[in-house]
Amino acid sequence: MAIKSFNFSKAGNRQEESEDSFAYDEKSGKYAICDGASDSIFSGLWGSCIARQFVSGNYNLSNPEDYSSMLIDARRVWYSSINWARLPWNVKNKSIRGSYSTFLGINLIVDDAKYCDAWAVGDSCLFILDDTNIASFPVSTPDDFGVHPDLIWSGYGHPMNERKEYIPDYKVKKFSAEIKEGSQVVIATDALSKFLMEGGLPAFDKMLENIDNREFFDHLRSDGTIKNDDLAAIIISS
Amino acid sequence: MAYEAEISRRRPGLFIFLVDQSRSMSHKISGGQHSKAQEAADAINRQLNEIISRCTKSDGVRPYFEVGVIGYGYRSGDATGLISEQPIPINELESHILRMEKKTQTIDGEEIEIEFPVWFDPVASFDTPMVKGLTIAKQWIEDWVQRNPESFPPVLINISDGGATDGDPVSIAENIMNIETSDGKTLIWNCHISERSERSISFPTDLSQIPEEKHSKEMFDMSSIIPESMLAIAKEEYADVETGARAYVYNANLEDLIRLLDIGTRVVYNKVK
Numbered sequence: 001m002a003i004k005s006f007n008f009s010k011a012g013n014r015q016e017e018s019e020d021s022f023a024y025d026e027k028s029g030k031y032a033i034c035d036g037a038s039d040s041i042f043s044g045l046w047g048s049c050i051a052r053q054f055v056s057g058n059y060n061l062s063n064p065e066d067y068s069s070m071l072i073d074a075r076r077v078w079y080s081s082i083n084w085a086r087l088p089w090n091v092k093n094k095s096i097r098g099s100y101s102t103f104l105g106i107n108l109i110v111d112d113a114k115y116c117d118a119w120a121v122g123d124s125c126l127f128i129l130d131d132t133n134i135a136s137f138p139v140s141t142p143d144d145f146g147v148h149p150d151l152i153w154s155g156y157g158h159p160m161n162e163r164k165e166y167i168p169d170y171k172v173k174k175f176s177a178e179i180k181e182g183s184q185v186v187i188a189t190d191a192l193s194k195f196l197m198e199g200g201l202p203a204f205d206k207m208l209e210n211i212d213n214r215e216f217f218d219h220l221r222s223d224g225t226i227k228n229d230d231l232a233a234i235i236i237s238s
Numbered sequence: 239m240a241y242e243a244e245i246s247r248r249r250p251g252l253f254i255f256l257v258d259q260s261r262s263m264s265h266k267i268s269g270g271q272h273s274k275a276q277e278a279a280d281a282i283n284r285q286l287n288e289i290i291s292r293c294t295k296s297d298g299v300r301p302y303f304e305v306g307v308i309g310y311g312y313r314s315g316d317a318t319g320l321i322s323e324q325p326i327p328i329n330e331l332e333s334h335i336l337r338m339e340k341k342t343q344t345i346d347g348e349e350i351e352i353e354f355p356v357w358f359d360p361v362a363s364f365d366t367p368m369v370k371g372l373t374i375a376k377q378w379i380e381d382w383v384q385r386n387p388e389s390f391p392p393v394l395i396n397i398s399d400g401g402a403t404d405g406d407p408v409s410i411a412e413n414i415m416n417i418e419t420s421d422g423k424t425l426i427w428n429c430h431i432s433e434r435s436e437r438s439i440s441f442p443t444d445l446s447q448i449p450e451e452k453h454s455k456e457m458f459d460m461s462s463i464i465p466e467s468m469l470a471i472a473k474e475e476y477a478d479v480e481t482g483a484r485a486y487v488y489n490a491n492l493e494d495l496i497r498l499l500d501i502g503t504r505v506v507y508n509k510v511k
Contacts (some may be wrong), residue, residue: 012246012247012248015298015348017295038510039292041294041295041296042296044296045296080245088298089338089353089355090287090290090291090294090299090332091294091296092293092353093287093291093352093353093354094291096345096350096352097345156345158347159350160345160346160350163348164346164348228244238312
């Protein structure tokens, strides 16, 4: 199995300002990608905590209790990563309301055949490509990439966290498919997913040719082919 | 396509707030507990705080906007920048804070004490030299557009309870509305605040919708037509806003003032990338 990945911040932003994040563990077959919401603060951190928790833990997200456990564990890491007492007034005022992120997690299971289970909140996308077909989840047409996708909330920041218990809201979409021999599996955040969906197989080829070439994506973002957004993907080829 | 430019550090936006400091601003605003001057100052201070919040990331405030506040009438026939002598990047606003105030905010039914900055205090002193205020704004906008020719166009929001006492504000407002970037012309929003409890008139399309008073007509003429891209947001608050509506609320009470500031700024925030 060959795994490639990239994460390019918005054109004009520094790389460390990307609010997209991903994590994977080839051994366990777990891959996750998250897109932190720009409107909230510490959302890149929150997305990264969710992705890492999914990959490092053993959660069956079809079970709402497991989903809650994963997010409560991710929230614990998120909360302890922030030095609440030292935040300046403006960061403190904004962070009270917590952070938001999309999430897409997949589990590649190799048995007699290869299967993929996927769970999603929001519009980060899974693509399964064979020679002729592209299957996508959870978004099926480019027009469905909305301005307000579903998001996972971190719960409140300090000091509201002391007054309100964090109870995650279960709004997960599920998907399962068999992966044919020779197929490619791609997970990507929204702007890149829309580009791939609109462009079909040639767009996937272009992405693969330019996986280390930020300038290529900057050009597509400046000419409007891709929205100026953070772009991240994991590409898994068997 | 007008009013579509993305706002970024490279192409920031500009907000200018103009506030009337005339004597009559000391009267209590309709629908509120405090004077028009106090409510106008509170509303602008809150809006500056909101702009900072929109630009705040975990690593600090990103300079997506420049802002300036101009007061007119603090002394006879005069106007001045209340925070700075020129518009300043939003990340520099921190160093111009007058004081921090603790206020209670209700979040999810819980009362939380939060610190808010105040950049300027209310003043209600003399006459209404609106033309002088607009003259300063025009200079600020011209300079800014020269530096930012491809940015989202400047947005100027004027809050007043009466007419100009120093000449014709319409011609200079028209000049300002003709200053443009490649993305469109400068937008002027006007809020005529009132102490009377009569019904307010929000976003009129026609002069016949407002009373036949010199000042109310002037403010209609010096208000931009709301661009199509902003109409949807105005309609969220006022269902009957029509194409061709002016960015103007006449006889505004406190709630109208807050709504106008919200609508005038929210569509611009949506352009931040």
